[in-house]
Amino acid sequence: MISKLFDPQSVALVGASTKQGSVGYVILENLVTRFKGVVYPVNPKYDEVELWGRRIKFYKSILEIDAPIDAVVIATPAPTVPKILEEAGLKGVPVAIVVSSGFAEAGNVELENWTKAVAKQYGIRVLGPNCIGVYNAYTNFDTIFLPADRAGRPPPGPLALISQSGAVAAAIMDWAARRKIGLGLMVNYGNKIDITEVELLEAFAADDRIKVITLYIEGFKYPGEASRFLESVRKIVPKKPVVVYKAGRGRAAQRAVKSHTAAMAGTYEMYHGLFQQAGVIEASSVREMFDMAKALAYQPIPRGKRVLVVTDSGGMGIQAVDALEALGLEVPEVPESIANELKRELLPFAAVSNPIDVTGSATDEHYKIVLDTLLPTAFFDMALVVTLMQVPGLTKNLAEYIINSKKYGKPLVVVNFGGSELVQKFEDILEDNGIPVYPTPERAAKALWALYKYAEVKRKI
Template sequence: MTPLISPKSVALVGASPKQASVGYVIFENLANRFRGKAYFVNPKYDVVEAWGKQFKFYKSISEIPDAIDVVIIAVPAQVVPQVLEEAGKKGAKAAIIISSGFAEVGNKELEDELRALGKMYGIRLLGPNCLGVYNAFDGFDTVFLPAERAGRPPAGPLALISQSGAVAASIMDWAARRGIGLSIMVNYGNKADVGDVELLRYFEKDDRIKVITIYIEGFKYPGEAKRFLDAAREVAKKKPIIAYKAGRGAAAQRAVKSHTAALAGSYEMYRGLFRQAGIIEAANLRDMFDMAKALATQPLPRGNRVLVLTDSGGMGIQAVDALEALGLEVPEIPESIRRDLRRELLPFSALGNPVDVTGSATDQHYKVVLEALLPTAFFDMALVVTLMQVPGLTQNLAEYIIDAKRFRKPIAVVNFGGSEVVQSFTKTLEDAEIPTYSTPDRAAKALWALYEYAKIRGVVRP
């Protein structure tokens, strides 16, 4: 799988100097960002001048003088078998077939031919009908959507496996605009060969990846669900897996079949499969990355008891509602600790749980509560609401929250608003790997995911 996802040498068949074409965008990606050796194949050209440089174009793969790890194929569907056979004779280890026009439009025989050729020559196939691979670690990028329209996220602890190319590109763009470290994306399209199972196994072994996210529409082959279950169950013992299953209702299942030639199957079957495998299920894409952010940065809790600290009574109530709806506990603070807190906080502060330091709060009030409660055995996690519109709060509060990481308990912060103060505060926390959310329900779901994974890993306190 390494030559497919992190190759040293690449050949792009269908490279083109014609702007806005698929072959042009991938040509640009490889020419300007790939850290390995890239070769470009198109019999129409000898030399192409672009970006202030000259690039040699080869007539065919066989003309390339060096060994090739992976061949990227972006030519009409009927030509793909010929190109794949040439790649096999060249000794390529993998092929990414961008081209569409196979089983997703009823042309199953042509897709079967690709699969047979892959087996004959020992080539691992990704696709067809896919975006392929984005790897921020080494600049390998076969996504044929221009970077100005579909942003490329920075390197970080997350990986994405996606059955849909458009969804994958949208996620990449969304992550890029928010600075979320989505290092590797793989879209497998029709899944003629490589699919979820192989990719899970690959990411299991990549120590740079801390959380694996999956967008799945449906399995394609008999027995695939069992293979997926076996692989995911093993991988989840080492790394969190978060999945979002699309195609839950009857009409959506019909759409799935026409999209990637997959069998959507019963949604209840997938839910049961995820539970058996130790996969955390997301309700939507935003949910998936909210949870992934926490799982990638926070320690696992020893239990389900949450401290809620807020400067807004209304936000505190929303947080308690959300936490309890998810089965997390919001226990009262013991009276002995309340007595100590009364000496340090404002006389009108609420000291039940949530602890409401009110709109008259200062940074120091938050620090007092965190240092008094988070180290105790009464709480396993903290949900901290910091509405920076309160005049007594400054950027120092971010440092106090970051300092609370020393207690080795998960923290999720709610910071709502759009001012420069709010944005700067959020950035400081996120840069220090404190996950920050705009609403209490999102922060609560992130803490829930940490607790669920703690149960999967068997670290929850009896």
């Protein structure tokens, strides 16, 4: 039944509006102009209106719709929600997304409990209230009430996001859209009077479109949720990685969590221990969560933690080694016999010990020589490649050599820094072919650490 939450064929929008800028207007525009299914706007104020170049029929209530409805989106004042859910129950609607706010997060616990009771009486699964709902990039089912010109919609892709905060979810979507990160599914669950992050995790784990699940969490709400989370996620992570960012770590932040989504923040140490037991990969920021998720979605998991560093900048190479070693990864020296071979092929002043510095006089072919010589060997499990394209001997053809290195079956990430058209084109080619690109060695190193961490988790669980 919960699958109707992400992939409905027909949707009723209660609170649909013709008033520009209103919540009901934005959601209606999303659904009417892009959604691939059938939309039934519900608002007793209207009969038929002209919007977006088409005639749109409005219904007085859900009960007036003479067709099956997979999901109802409710965007009306909080006190009206229980009655609307009752009508949805009489209609046989299996899933409701309650966008409306003004429940327990605003002190109206009794109203929230009443809403929950009505939904339970009629067997309706409820997402929310106080949420922005669902975004499905594959079908354009989109209940986000923020205009697309302000909050971008990312393209389809292998990442899924579950977020306790609606504003954070929207900001992540906008950020992902600007960077062309494939965020296929997003759900914000708000006050979670019914559907929880555990059920959402299990649904995404069973979805073949999704390779990595990301989770932004502020705190569990009910007793027993932590144990259910642990039990569920331990079954998921051997199949798919789960990357979590827990907000609300300090005492003041925990107060904010309680007022935001009526959740119990708990101590950060408790959550940290829970994540370690569950086998999730923990991020320290939203950006880091997606840096790691991007690598996990497109790169193979490594056999070990030995990293080859190739760079055309000695300084960047040193930074990369510092970052890798700080994370517990290894940067072993190149064996002498292979180092001698590289000396014959590279420029006389190139450094061949690891990091391998092909220098600012490098050409595309120098990178190819290093990668083709060392990646097939058993001495390295992963590679971090720094490509400062300001070097005159490099061209966008270098991307082809790096992409071809995928044949060795080892994780590879690239550090590419700059703002020129060449830099951007080079980065786009790599990303389009599944090679994650990062602007700093530290971020690239953390991505490789996530791959190694997930390999360790799979071995243990």
